[in-house]
Amino acid sequence: MNQNVRAKIVNLVPYKVSETNYRWTLNANESPINLFDQWQDEILSELKKESINLYPSANCDTLRKLLATYNSCSPENIVCGNGSDEIIKMVAEVFVDSKDKVVIPTPTFSEYFTSVAIVGGEVIEVPSKADFTFDIEEIILQANQNKAKLIFLCVPNNPTGLALTDSEIARIIHDTQSIIAIDEAYFEFYGKTSASVALENERVIVMRTLSKAFGVAGIRLGYAIASPGMIDLIQRVRMPYNISALTQAVARVAVRNIEQMRSITQTMIEQRNRIVYQLSALPIEVFDSHTNFILYRSDRYVQLMEAFEGASIGVRSYPNSPLLKNCIRISLGTVEANDAVIAVFKEVYQDV
Numbered sequence: 239m240n241q242n243v244r245a246k247i248v249n250l251v252p253y254k255v256s257e258t259n260y261r262w263t264l265n266a267n268e269s270p271i272n273l274f275d276q277w278q279d280e281i282l283s284e285l286k287k288e289s290i291n292l293y294p295s296a297n298c299d300t301l302r303k304l305l306a307t308y309n310s311c312s313p314e315n316i317v318c319g320n321g322s323d324e325i326i327k328m329v330a331e332v333f334v335d336s337k338d339k340v341v342i343p344t345p346t347f348s349e350y351f352t353s354v355a356i357v358g359g360e361v362i363e364v365p366s367k368a369d370f371t372f373d374i375e376e377i378i379l380q381a382n383q384n385k386a387k388l389i390f391l392c393v394p395n396n397p398t399g400l401a402l403t404d405s406e407i408a409r410i411i412h413d414t415q416s417i418i419a420i421d422e423a424y425f426e427f428y429g430k431t432s433a434s435v436a437l438e439n440e441r442v443i444v445m446r447t448l449s450k451a452f453g454v455a456g457i458r459l460g461y462a463i464a465s466p467g468m469i470d471l472i473q474r475v476r477m478p479y480n481i482s483a484l485t486q487a488v489a490r491v492a493v494r495n496i497e498q499m500r501s502i503t504q505t506m507i508e509q510r511n512r513i514v515y516q517l518s519a520l521p522i523e524v525f526d527s528h529t530n531f532i533l534y535r536s537d538r539y540v541q542l543m544e545a546f547e548g549a550s551i552g553v554r555s556y557p558n559s560p561l562l563k564n565c566i567r568i569s570l571g572t573v574e575a576n577d578a579v580i581a582v583f584k585e586v587y588q589d590v
């Protein structure tokens with residue numbers, strides 16, 4: 239069978255998700271709060287508006303209106319995806335041909351690499367500096383030298399939590415000719431956005447998700463904000479009914495409960511500050527996070543990983559990435575889960 243498979247696909251490895259049943263799962267940057275019980279009446283009333291014998295709204299019309307209001311733009315500036323993963327994939331499909339170059343500052347989210355590989359593009363990695371700040375000059379240089387079709391920028395970045403500033407993003411846009419896809423999956427925890435830039439500049443697209451701050455990773459809903467010209471291009475590769483009626487119904491409820499999302503996000507940020515403060519006396523590197531997770535670097539990495547496993551806390555490590563040697567990424571959880579994380583760090587460093 240392999241002789242019939244495209245060469246680029248033969249070398250790909252399926253995305254593996256840890257299915258271990260931890261007491262606290264803090265390895266995927268999900269929300270620790272399941273709002274279903276609170277929302278069930280609203281969800282039921284939205285579901286009743288759907289006719290499940292029929293195809294759903296092909297363009298997510300009502301949902302796009304709600305997302306447009308949330309983002310102070312027009313529904314024509316929004317397109318929905320089956321998670322922002324699908325938006326990333328569609329961006330690669332629109333702009334990247336076989337052998338085209340794509341610049342990706344690393345370390346970052348793995349789906350950019352997969353999406354580029356599927357369409358046969360070639361990734362030019364631009365490693366960040368030792369403190370994980372971005373190498374802006376090198377990003378621009380590599381994009382121009384390689385005539386890169388596309389640059390993926392993750393702001394704030396997964397897994398480091400660091401964010402490019404507005405002026406750094408503006409420089410990259412101004413000094414290159416590439417399409418700039420800005421992944422703002424963690425926007426709500428950061429508060430700054432390039433959405434207004436994307437509305438004015440046809441080369442820029444902002445990608446968002448309801449999987450993080452909105453707390454509905456299970457329904458799979460991502461979206462993009464861009465100029466009508468850019469949205470039209472994405473529409474050309476989008477599958478006709480890519481967002482199910484069930485997802486649209488729950489997403490409408492999530493986006494209508496914006497004040498609740500904001501209040502939960504604020505609590506998560508306070509928890510993030512509390513963890514950073516609690517660990518400040520320990521000799522570990524705690525990277526400045528603008529997200530719902532924190533990246534740590536420690537020379538006691540092995541002991542820490544064992545201790546997290548022993549405490550039944552699922553965390554994310556990067557054994558195959560030299561850039562992320564000794565690094566552990568841990569999502570913010572409930573107060574109880576965060577206390578358990580702090581306790582593990584203090585236990586492993588009890589001698590200092």
Ligand SMILES: Cc1ncc(COP(=O)(O)O)c(C=O)c1O
Nearest residue numbers: 321322323347396423447449460
């Ligand atoms: C930076 C980034 N972009 C996109 C995604 C995927 O989000 P979604 O659940 O919307 O596919 C993630 C998920 O962890 C992420 O970290």
